Amino acid sequence: MLRPAFSKIFFSLCLLLTVFGSITGYASKPLRIVSVNGTLSEIISGLGLESQLVGVDITSTYPASLSKIPKVGHNRSISAEGIIALNPDVILYTDQSMLSPSVIKQLTSSGKKVVEFKHEYSKEGAVKLIREVGAYFNAKPQAEKMVKTLEADLAKIAKPATPKKLLFIYARGTGTLMVSGTGTSLDKLFILTGNKNAVQGFTEFKPLTAESLLAANPDVLVLFTSGLESVDGAEGLLKVPGIANTNAGRNKKIVSMDGQFLTGFGPRLGKAAIELVQKIR
Known part of the structure; x- marks a missing residue:
């Protein structure tokens, strides 16, 4: 007669521990x-x-x-x-x-x-x-x-009446300068803001040349903050052959933003687009 009673008590204790574990997290170990x-x-x-x-x-x-x-x-x-x-x-x-x-x-x-x-x-x-x-x-x-x-x-992104030509330059010192073609996260972000990529005809990244700069003639140059710092800021960038001869160079329209913020395409995508729009005005 004691065994059924003991089983009932044991079952109740197990149930109580299960409920307690689900509340406190005791039953499931957090994932690493x-x-x-x-x-x-x-x-x-x-x-x-x-x-x-x-x-x-x-x-x-x-x-x-x-x-x-x-x-x-x-x-x-x-x-x-x-x-x-x-x-x-x-x-x-x-x-x-x-x-x-x-x-x-x-x-x-x-x-x-x-x-x-x-x-x-x-x-x-x-x-x-x-x-x-x-x-x-x-x-x-x-x-x-x-x-x-x-x-x-x-929903807050204010797209311009006249799209501007934006050129993203990936910089790691003046010896490493690349431009972003179509299909990249930068290209997609430019389009999202109602603007356009100044370079077309190739995907991914290509080395920056004075000839390609003059052909693209961007209105605004966009860089990662770390990239702009690596070329000694805006003044350093303007010394790169071809930069000063573009619309962006003549107007000193150079914009920099945090790399992950600019290209993350995650929860802060809208905030990044809004900030970019504000900076390129």
Whole structure:
């Protein structure tokens, strides 16, 4: 007669522990997450999961608190060993992360869960990415809150009556100057603001030449803040052959913005577009 009573008590205790665990988080251990994409890291933080990030890449600069998290490198310089050493439960990246296929193979071979998200450079792509990451972590309400803010920001973009020709220059000192062609995140952002890329006819990036500058004749030059600093500011850039002979050079219309903010195409896409519009006026 005691055994059924004991079983009933035991079952009640188990049920009580299950309920208690679901409330306190005792029953489920927090995931250890490594993100090798700045936009993914920003979204994860926005979902309220920043405390679960144990490693991020160099592009993970927002929010500023991410600076305290161990870095695993940047793009193709990321090693599988550095990530595995952090003992993550899941490693996240996007198809735009340029993570080496050999590194992905090493990570999966080690038994680590590696998840890829598609990231399209558009307002629709930004919304989709936020929702997919939110769904993956069972945080849809938090994701929708970010989407709502993003859509409200995008609605505020004031497109110009006359589009301007913008040219993005990737700079790492005067010896490394590249211009952004069509299909890049910069090109897509220019279009989103109602302006246009000054260069056409090629995709990705090409070396900057005086001839191509004169042919493009941009109204505004856009650089990453770090890039402009690497050429000694606007005055240094104006000394680059061809720059001073463009409309942008003659009018000293040179704009710089934080790289991740400008190209992230994530929760702050609308804010980045608004700031760019304001700066190129």
